[in-house]
Amino acid sequence: MLYGSECWAVKQQQLHKVNVAEMRMLRWMCGKTRKDRIRNIEIQRQVGVAPIDTKIREGRLR
Template sequence: MPIWKKKGSLADCSNFRPIRLLSHSMKIFERIVDGRIRDIYRAVVRPVAMYGAECWPATKEVETRLSVMGTKMLRWAAGVTRMDRIRNDAIRQKFGVAPIADKMGEACLRWYGHVLRGKEDSVRKIDLKFEVKAAKAAKDEIKQVEDQLPNLVGTPQRAPHVQPKW
């Protein structure tokens, strides 16, 4: 049985209480769906896109492509098109997801710490000091991990194996 308020016309839908409650329940439903999409993005999409990214130094082109891929996935999940003119930051904020380039930097730092903690004769340390003997033109294109580290945010000031123990 509809419950009408004492004000407004009978033809106005906002006077009908179940319709007013529907907007509140839709907000709760959207929050639940956004949370599930965020969890799927973090558990499936990002790990697949970043597989092995900690071991190879990423160029700007690769970072841009991965960022575009992640944003397209989030836009598709949100039902937003480019014609809606909503900024990528707003969509990432809606789902609570960090940019994929930042996550690549974190993975690279995590891997670099893993390498530094290794013994001097381990394969990972030997690989870090590996020198490529190639033509100068080809050598200019090759990025070393140590060259890329200053560009990452939060580069540690001291080596991980020197840190005090708790």
């Protein structure tokens, strides 16, 4: 999902879309839906991943 993100000039709208796509995938992996009303932070903790904007920033620093 982050292939080539080291050289992306990311706008806020694009970052939001990537975040939405990641959260859909994480919810699918956990077997949860938005109707379960579990916060994104909690889903990320269950799966054990950092927020995607943090991953993009780390990739750009390398």
